[in-house]
Amino acid sequence: MAPIHDVPVFVATHPRSCSTAFERVFMTRKKDLECVHEPFGDAFYYGPERLSSRYEGDNEKAAQGREASGFSASTYKSVLDDILNSGKEGRRIFIKDMASYLVPPSDHPACDNAVPAPSVSQASNGSNGHAVSAPKNPTVLPLSTLKKFQFAFLIRNPRKAIPSYYRCCVPPLNDMTGFKYFMPNEAGYRELRVLFEYLIKEKVIKHPSLETNGVANGESNGVRKPYEVCVIDADDLLDNPKEVIKRFCEMTGIEFYEGMLEWGANEGCESFDKWKGFHEDAIGSSGLRPRTTRKVRTKEEERQEWVEKYGEEAAGVIERTADENMEDYEYLRQFKITV
Template sequence: MSTKPIFVAAHPRACSTAFERVFMTQHDTIHCVHEPFGDAFYYGPERLSSRFENDKQTRLDSGFSESTYASVLEGIEREVSQGKRVFIKDIDYYLFAPDRKPTSIAPSLLSATNGQTLNKNHQNGNSSKGQDASHCSAEPGNPTVMPRAIQERFHFAFLIRDPHYSVPSYYRCTIPPLLEITKFYFDPLESGYDELRRHFNYLRDTGLVGPQVATRSDIDNTKIDSDPNIAKPTGHEICVVDADDLLDSPAAMIEAFCKSVGLQYDPGMLRWDREVDHRVANDKFEKWRGFHEDALHSDGLQRRSHKRAQKSEEEFDAEWRAKYGEEAAATIRRTVDRNMADYLYLKKFSMRV
């Protein structure tokens, strides 16, 4: 059974925070790490995002202006050394240069390509700063900043949601009243599906996940065109959770997920109504205030009373116009359409219960 740190790769607004809260209830055996790589992606000297490029004060105020990809990983390794199973939930595009720009291995992680320890010099902010100089070496076939040697340390799983729901949910966080808390403008490039698909394919093609697909005997996925010189397959199942399926059958989906990644399932996972549960969640989610309000004010993952009603594209457009206005609805529509093919591709591998 796998004991590696679990890395749940997601895109924004995939119900991932509620999913994460399930495992936060297991304080004695699981340590949750909430979106750690955003520290390096947005704020540190190796930052890839231009969101705060001209806002040094915000980067300083974040407390992460010296965070590199190496220092984030070292923090995770410290948690692993404490003996609990580590559960990481993160946004996958934090490992990519935006807008399909070439992505190379982060400078602070370059030594890992030779099997060495992490480069401590970069932990102190001595790497090149800013997007243009932050990466200087590619690893053939690897679309991320993280060397394969490091990715082998994780047990990857994936969380997805239909863009018709995730995209407007993200947009809502970037307008009043939540804008006053999040301070984020809407950026269609942060939808995250393209990066998630590319990372999924890399992990699958190189044997870090698969060929078996969790809960799916209907998929003939036994042949992987992997490079025999890279490494042997890990044997980890392909584990993809769709948020709709999760909300329709939370207990069954969580139990299937636990089985796939090597966790002990406990029905009590789906309730977090104790004071300690809320205290832990408030502490974990503080750095991304405004994005987790629904999950923070919930007390459990409950099955919805009825399946989501099917809507036509025209009905979606009308709903978005009524809520956000013509211009915003057009932006949401373009963003949804741009990401549907990637979502539907990943959906083919999703668990069924």
């Protein structure tokens, strides 16, 4: 069994969670970390095993979108192979990706009955990690594959993340992102909670409030013990970046130093090119510093801002989507780390 320092870190999140700013911190660790940026989106949106309906169909427009991405041949197995082969010269793999890329979305036929992606199923002799007494795996990856990673979670209040995502799906920004319309089921909170709860049930991760006989991280008789739950709320990250990053490093076995929080603007961001328009703020940043102001607005004030930016109908869509995801956000938030 590999020591913790050799286990890939997988930061699972949802869109517009400030996750790319978080990721940039670890991109400064070029000597000991190999950062992999949102890899499963290739298979989720564009490949033959795609789960998303955004580029689904045989019509010319959908097919052109898949081909233009450069990932129309990507499968879940090819993505996995690329990830697990990416560690070079002893560097630990660090992945940041959307949990929703691993869990069938609400408009997919397999939403409530996930099965392994065909390429992964063939490679693992058809096993999705199911056992007689085990909960059904809600993802398209076998449990044995999920156990290869040390998971952490990053969340953000839906009333902040949803309007930010909506902005990426409407003019003028959608000319750059290529996402020509907003899909509420891409919010990602349901899938993040589904993954979290499954990993808890399978004892891949643990939290004292959910287990009476918890065990510490590490190994026993060659079997990996559950990792301590690590959930980061974006507000805490923005208010106290040093303390949050330091605590995250302690929990994942990554050495911390303050220089991680500074970098050169536009430096080393080539991997962000495949998702143009979504990461411009993070690309242009030069460090992660405590925010000096934090707007506290009422729900009425937030909605009025959405009306002014996008119109009454769009504001209604944003608010409904945020409200629909609030319960899952609050559930995950109760496990957030404190600093």
